[in-house]
Amino acid sequence: xxxQSPLSLSVTPGQPASFSCRSSQSLVSSDGVTYLSWFxxxxxxSPRRLIYQISNRDSxxxxxxxxxxxxxxxxLTISRVEAEDVGVYYCLQALPxxxxxxxxxxxxxx
Amino acid sequence: DEQLLESxxxxxxxxxxxxxxxxxxxxxxxxxxxxWVRLAPGKGLEWVSTISGSDYSTYYADSVRGRFTIxxxxxxxxxxxxxxxxxxxxxxxxxxxxxxGFEFWGQGTQVTVSS
Numbered sequence: 001x002x003x004q005s006p007l008s009l010s011v012t013p014g015q016p017a018s019f020s021c022r023s024s025q026s027l028v029s030s031d032g033v034t035y036l037s038w039f040x041x042x043x044x045x046s047p048r049r050l051i052y053q054i055s056n057r058d059s060x061x062x063x064x065x066x067x068x069x070x071x072x073x074x075x076l077t078i079s080r081v082e083a084e085d086v087g088v089y090y091c092l093q094a095l096p097x098x099x100x101x102x103x104x105x106x107x108x109x110x
Numbered sequence: 111d112e113q114l115l116e117s118x119x120x121x122x123x124x125x126x127x128x129x130x131x132x133x134x135x136x137x138x139x140x141x142x143x144x145x146w147v148r149l150a151p152g153k154g155l156e157w158v159s160t161i162s163g164s165d166y167s168t169y170y171a172d173s174v175r176g177r178f179t180i181x182x183x184x185x186x187x188x189x190x191x192x193x194x195x196x197x198x199x200x201x202x203x204x205x206x207x208x209x210x211g212f213e214f215w216g217q218g219t220q221v222t223v224s225s
Contacts (some may be wrong), residue, residue, distance in 0.1 A: 035211065037211060037212065039155070039212070041149075041155075046205060046215040046216065046217055046218060047147075047155065047205070047212075047215055048215070049211070049212055049213055049214075052211050052213075058213070088154075090154060090155050092155075092212065094210060094211050094212070097169060098157060098169070098171055098172070099145075099157040099160070099212075100157065101154055101155040101156065101157065102154070103154045104154040104155070
């Protein structure tokens with residue numbers, strides 16, 4: 001499975017935030033690609049994908065968001081948190097099957 | 111612009127059935143794998159099911175296999191989730207999601223299973 005930590009985080013605007021995601025197995029697929037993504041869900045909204053294949057930002061995602069890691073350990077970093085970043089952050093293992101989300105990290109803005 | 115519009119949610123008794131629909135627009139539906147993902151109260155996101163765009167291969171989470179059926183009608187740009195033998199722990203917001211990598215999400219439809 002996928003284990004995220006911490007489960008909650010409280011950050012002052014302008015400060016960095018870091019989210020960890022660990023898999024119980026290597027996520028490197030037979031094609032050499034690691035299908036690890038990050039999503040953000042604001043209260044009352046649908047989730048939005050931020051990062052795919054460990055470190056690729058989706059269109060429109062601010063460059064203060066970055067993803068890193070390899071194998072079974074991954075990190076999402078926000079370089080300078082803003083008020084709009086509030087919500088829950090999930091990692092996703094898209095392959096191998098079954099697709100599995102981490103339990104989420106709730107970000108609170110101080 | 112790309113849009114995914116879910117419908118069909120509601121209140122149903124345990125053991126009952128519901129049929130969710132997702133109407134897609136703004137992209138080539140027939141080329142896209144499609145998914146259902148749910149968010150239960152107080153829980154995290156859970157992948158439910160996927161159907162490929164080409165050969166209609168289907169995939170299910172263990173928690174719904176044998177009770178839920180995913181299908182699609184490419185002529186109507188519509189994704190379907192038939193849910194049978196519903197249980198209280200199926201209560202959730204159900205999201206329609208485009209692409210193997212969950213690239214774009216609909217707004218969701220609420221399913222409540224309760225007597």
